[in-house]
Amino acid sequence: MNTATDPVVRVRGLRMRYGQTDVVRGVDLDVCRGEILALLGPNGAGKTTTLEILQGYRHRSGGDVSVLGVDPQHAPDAWRERVGVVLQSWRDHAQWRVGELLEHAALLYSRPRDVSELLDLVGLTEHRRKTIGVLSGGQRRRLDVALGVVGRPELLFLDEPTAGFDPVARRQFHELVQHLAAVEGVTVLLTTHDLAEAERLADRIAILVRGSLTACGTADELAEAAEDESEVRWRHGRNLTHEFTRDPSALVYRLHQEFEGPIPDLVVRRPTLEDTYLSMVKGDR
Numbered sequence: 001m002n003t004a005t006d007p008v009v010r011v012r013g014l015r016m017r018y019g020q021t022d023v024v025r026g027v028d029l030d031v032c033r034g035e036i037l038a039l040l041g042p043n044g045a046g047k048t049t050t051l052e053i054l055q056g057y058r059h060r061s062g063g064d065v066s067v068l069g070v071d072p073q074h075a076p077d078a079w080r081e082r083v084g085v086v087l088q089s090w091r092d093h094a095q096w097r098v099g100e101l102l103e104h105a106a107l108l109y110s111r112p113r114d115v116s117e118l119l120d121l122v123g124l125t126e127h128r129r130k131t132i133g134v135l136s137g138g139q140r141r142r143l144d145v146a147l148g149v150v151g152r153p154e155l156l157f158l159d160e161p162t163a164g165f166d167p168v169a170r171r172q173f174h175e176l177v178q179h180l181a182a183v184e185g186v187t188v189l190l191t192t193h194d195l196a197e198a199e200r201l202a203d204r205i206a207i208l209v210r211g212s213l214t215a216c217g218t219a220d221e222l223a224e225a226a227e228d229e230s231e232v233r234w235r236h237g238r239n240l241t242h243e244f245t246r247d248p249s250a251l252v253y254r255l256h257q258e259f260e261g262p263i264p265d266l267v268v269r270r271p272t273l274e275d276t277y278l279s280m281v282k283g284d285r
Ligand SMILES: Nc1ncnc2c1ncn2[C@@H]1O[C@H](COP(=O)(O)OP(=O)(O)OP(=O)(O)O)[C@@H](O)[C@H]1O
Pocket: 018, 023, 041, 042, 043, 044, 045, 046, 047, 048, 049, 050
């Protein structure tokens, strides 16, 4: 029986093999209700494969998977309504108008969002009557998102959602996803190659390298696990100097004593998610 405290996504020992090649090798992962989890990893790490297994589009080679309390491989149609997938394949519908496509998609669900509200939510109101073929790349992606959420899904999968977005569109999209998670309790699982996006948007980040999860946690927890060092910079007389340390407070304290007061031009740079990510995937390129 599925309860409110059970994870929305529960994966144990997930394996996927194409021919002789293992591309997912024993992944364990839990995602809780209302959580935004970003799956990061180099090209070919197995992110899309993992997402497609969780969406029920691919049959796994091994392991246990439960999504909204159901094994996606044997999910009934009612389960599909509860899951939103943002696809990228609306090129076949180039002659459709934006509003028409959304109205048509809404018919497939029992509790769809109001199309006007949805257009507003994704910032496409003024493009309602345009055909899909004339939309820009970023506008098309917004339409993809609209189609993914039209049925009010409890769980939303986003595969590289902001590829091709300009900075303003990206920020608006982040606000939309945060709204869905915080206000509507939607659970979001996304893949991205944009580390700043992952850091800004995700509650937790999972890093997949060659089919294995090498780390999962908040950006701070990952930095801790990677044993990344902070850089402390200061000026000594006329010379700028710097030191790397895992304990910047201790170094700053020591310098403060040495200088018997303020440390000239002090800068402490903590490891970014990019530093952590690069140290974790090192050797995989
Ligand atoms: N249908 C398939 N048949 C055989 N191999 C496949 C198939 N689909 C994916 N692969 C291989 O599985 C591996 C993982 O692919 P996947 O698309 O899951 O990676 P990814 O992490 O999403 O990569 P990217 O960041 O480039 O999108 C790759 O080596 C890919 O070539």
